[in-house]
């Protein structure tokens with residue numbers, strides 16, 4: 001260990017207290033691998049600040065010594081953004097102890113929470129205040145709001161409520177040099193120059209550490225109708241979505257595409273998941289209408305719309321949830337797809353977006369490419385139809401050689417992402433860039449945008465200490 005590292009550790013202990021800095025291999029280990037186990041980092045230590053002042057002091061010290069800092073929330077992200085490199089010279093800063101809900105204001109439809117609050121806890125707190133925090137992800141039991149905002153997370157309610165960034169009223173951020181940016185407003189309107197806070201949303205910890213956020217709340221859902229619908233094909237899904245939006249006065253809150261293979265994987269690997277329909281179909285959607293008005297007639301509206309779609313050949317069969325238990329079972333099937341895929345084995349993941357209306361054409365081009373070029377594999381393409389976002393994942397068939405399968409990742413990624421570009425799409429719809437997709441960003445980003453990103457990075461973090469090598473090359 002260099003003298004600088006020894007000195008820094010001593011200084012960090014002064015700032016954080018004896019229990020605020022982990023340094024042994026055993027203590028640090030849980031923080032040093034990403035969720036997908038793509039990366040194994042080695043850190044100078046793991047800092048566990050309890051206060052914003054501690055975050056400020058530790059960043060100021062790291063900046064002075066040019067020590068890289070890697071923020072970490074719930075460590076559920078998919079691109080290795082929260083994992084330090086292998087140099088043992090970076091400090092991991094976990095926000096887990098900075099986890100107070102500072103205030104809830106039902107009249108202003110807003111709450112203020114610290115970065116380390118688990119998303120599910122905030123949803124619960126909003127619910128208890130008779131309000132809705134709509135951000136909904138399969139990882140909500142362990143991801144943190146600071147991580148959600150830093151990745152600009154999506155999830156299953158984007159169609160109605162937008163991405164994580166759309167829910168932000170204000171932010172509190174500690175900058176690389178330790179200064180605090182207090183922009184924790186609860187205002188709905190504020191046109192006072194550049195919207196600086198928006199730069200931290202989706203920045204994946206490369207511009208500063210978000211310590212707290214002021215978030216929008218919404219009226220609580222009091223009527224809901226949820227259906228698992230077998231559709232004729234993917235084009236029919238897009239048509240059905242458009243029709244349901246019209247028929248329901250735009251009360252569609254989720255519209256998720258599910259392929260047959262995902263039903264097979266979840267029923268095989270996840271306890272208590274069963275096929276909601278009697279016969280197998282190639283494609284399904286899980287769709288939900290919701291309203292803040294009690295007894296709004298949504299179930300009837302859903303049944304009427306689905307019957308019409310059945311008559312028109314868009315829909316083959318459907319199960320409408322009759323109670324909360326059945327609704328939860330449908331959502332369990334959808335939300336367990338990533339876990340079921342993980343249990344099945346290796347997977348090549350692509351988090352792509354194309355314009356909603358182009359989804360069917362994209363799949364019609366991409367599917368035969370996979371069939372022809374990725375032997376011993378099958379496509380598991382599912383996702384958020386309403387956002388044009390497909391998790392275009394590929395799993396090996398049983399008995400396939402995993403190493404050989406994974407070795408194809410770069411070539412497959414290139415082909416899929418090139419095709420996405422042809423469709424005017426995005427190679428990273430909601431999971432971010434992290435370390436995994438830095439090359440992709442360089443290849444596909446608009447060069448002017450990339451220049452501006454680098455300029456922003458230099459302006460906010462001139463010594464490059466914030467999450468080095470993530471999003472932009474160090």
Ligand code: FAD
Pocket residue numbers: 035070071072073074075076077078080081082095115136137138139142143144145146147148149150151152153154155156204205206208209210211338339430431434467470
């Ligand atoms: P982390 O993984 O800890 O960090 C993510 C990035 O943010 C890193 O770059 C980190 O350095 C940075 N960061 C974390 N906290 C801060 C902070 N306070 N200040 C500055 N930077 C910070 N994602 C979706 O978008 N939609 C989904 O539907 C979805 N479903 C998922 C389902 C499952 C089962 C799993 C495992 C993951 C899913 N994800 C999904 C991915 C993941 O949960 C999200 O990216 C989530 O927002 C990450 O939050 P986190 O707290 O775990 O962040």
Ligand code: MLT
Pocket residue numbers: 138155335337338383391
């Ligand atoms: C989802 O929508 O389930 C996730 O974003 C995809 C995943 O977890 O792989």
Ligand code: ZN
Pocket residue numbers: 154155383384391430
């Ligand atoms: Zn998703």
